[in-house]
Amino acid sequence: MELISHFNKFLSSIEPPQTYVSEASNGHMSLRTRLSSDSAIKGYIQDTFLSGSYARKTAVTPIKDVDVIVMLDINRQTTNPKHILTFLHRALRKDYPGKTRLQRRSIKVVLKYVRMDVVPAIFSNDRDDPIYIPDKLLQRWILTHPKGHIKLATELNEKTQGLFIPLVKAIKWWRNNKIPEETRPKSIILEAILSEVVKKYKIRSIPFGILTFFKYVIESYGIYSLFNIVPIINDPVLQGNNVAMEWTGNNFRQFIAATKRYYQITLKALDSPFKAKAVLSWRSLLGSKFPSNT
Numbered sequence: 001m002e003l004i005s006h007f008n009k010f011l012s013s014i015e016p017p018q019t020y021v022s023e024a025s026n027g028h029m030s031l032r033t034r035l036s037s038d039s040a041i042k043g044y045i046q047d048t049f050l051s052g053s054y055a056r057k058t059a060v061t062p063i064k065d066v067d068v069i070v071m072l073d074i075n076r077q078t079t080n081p082k083h084i085l086t087f088l089h090r091a092l093r094k095d096y097p098g099k100t101r102l103q104r105r106s107i108k109v110v111l112k113y114v115r116m117d118v119v120p121a122i123f124s125n126d127r128d129d130p131i132y133i134p135d136k137l138l139q140r141w142i143l144t145h146p147k148g149h150i151k152l153a154t155e156l157n158e159k160t161q162g163l164f165i166p167l168v169k170a171i172k173w174w175r176n177n178k179i180p181e182e183t184r185p186k187s188i189i190l191e192a193i194l195s196e197v198v199k200k201y202k203i204r205s206i207p208f209g210i211l212t213f214f215k216y217v218i219e220s221y222g223i224y225s226l227f228n229i230v231p232i233i234n235d236p237v238l239q240g241n242n243v244a245m246e247w248t249g250n251n252f253r254q255f256i257a258a259t260k261r262y263y264q265i266t267l268k269a270l271d272s273p274f275k276a277k278a279v280l281s282w283r284s285l286l287g288s289k290f291p292s293n294t
Contacts, residue, residue, distance in 0.1 A: 001278035002207045002270065005294040011166050013289045014173050015122070016061045024054060024066050027114035031068060035097045041091045047071040047127065051146035053187050056153040058168040060176070066116045067106075069146060071131070073195070075248060076122045076141050081134030088120045104136050130238055132264070149188070150238030152195060160198050167209040168194055174210070177287045179258050183251040188235075188243045195236040207282075211270060214263035217256070225256040 016024075032048045035037045035041060052067030053059040070088065092100050101108040106117040121131045122141065130145040156164040163187055175184050197216050203209040224231045228249045235241035244252075262285055269281035283290045 001272055001275060001280055002204060002205050003275070004207075006279065006282065006291050007170075007206050009294055010286060010290045011169065013183070013291075014060045014169060016059055016063050020061065020063050020230065023113040024063050027111055027116060028066050028068050029096075031092075031109065031116060031118065035070060035091065038091050038094070041072075041088070044072045044074060046123070047288055048075050049147070051150075052117070053172075055146070056150050056165075056191070057242060058153060058165055058172065058187070058191065060172050061170050064114065064115065066114060067146075068116055068118045069121050069131070069133075070118060071121050071123060074122060074163045076132055079122075081139060081141060082136045084120050084134055085136055094116060102136075103132055105142075112181060143238065143241065145235070145238045149191070152237050153191070156195055156198055160203055163203050163206060163209060164194070167198075167203065167206055167213070170206055170210060171213055173289070174262065174286060178262065178285070179255065184249070185247060185255055186243070187248065189233055192233050192236050192243050196220075207266075207270060210285075211263070211266045214259050214266055217259045222256050222260070225253045 003091060028050065035048065036045060048068060048070050048200065049055075050067065051069050054063060054066045065150065072084070074084065085105075085107065089100060089102045092107050092109060096109050099110050101110070103117070106119040109116040109118060119133050121133045124132055125131050128147055130143050130148065132141040133144055135142050148250070153168075153233060160167075171190055171194065172187060175190065179185075193216070194213060197203070197209070197213050200216070201212050203212060221231050221233075230244055230247045230249055230252045232242045233244040235243050265281055265285050267286065269278050272278040272281060279290070279292055283292070
């Protein structure tokens, strides 16, 4: 059984509460204002905007991180990625003492009510085009396209009559609750796969979309796990960019194993002629947030 009314209630329950949304908004707005007033860095700032799940409206409760892109007027050819991260970190440390951490591609700012990943970046061309972000480990600038991902999520949601974003949220909730944190695929990997799914298949409902996602993963990528190979998963908005580049073989195998296991549970839930048994199967997949009744 698809149990559409149950799914509507479930999806509502995993939405970030308004308090979280307000706190996240206050946090990133305050940070952007502080940077624009900082004497050391304000002369370099061309723009700031949001990225990631929060910006794509695919975040589930609680909002884990808010990604803030800081566009800087600097020369990519002559600027060391590590140096620009250190430069931005120094500026943020003044406003957030003891609450910042330098990371591989960003500066983490941890407040009581919100966590933010602040990413320095350089325009590649026009403002809506891909951007370059620094990678401290690789010691080079990497091309990415956060505005393209936001636009794609909106377009796919319209194409599927409002099903794409809720489907992303349902799959993320499954991942967060059923796959150990240290082995979970990144959200961008799930969204890249789901964009392939909704382009290839007509999704009539969220439960059917979950089944289709599992089936597609098994059929398209399952064979790779037998040879301990992580497949290339193409960035849907940036040709030649592999969003699974940092996925390890062990974590990928565990993801495939979980996908196969929960694919069978999803089949059982959809095939069950009894509402009570279908509910139990869906709760086995999605946890206690999936309602027993409506």
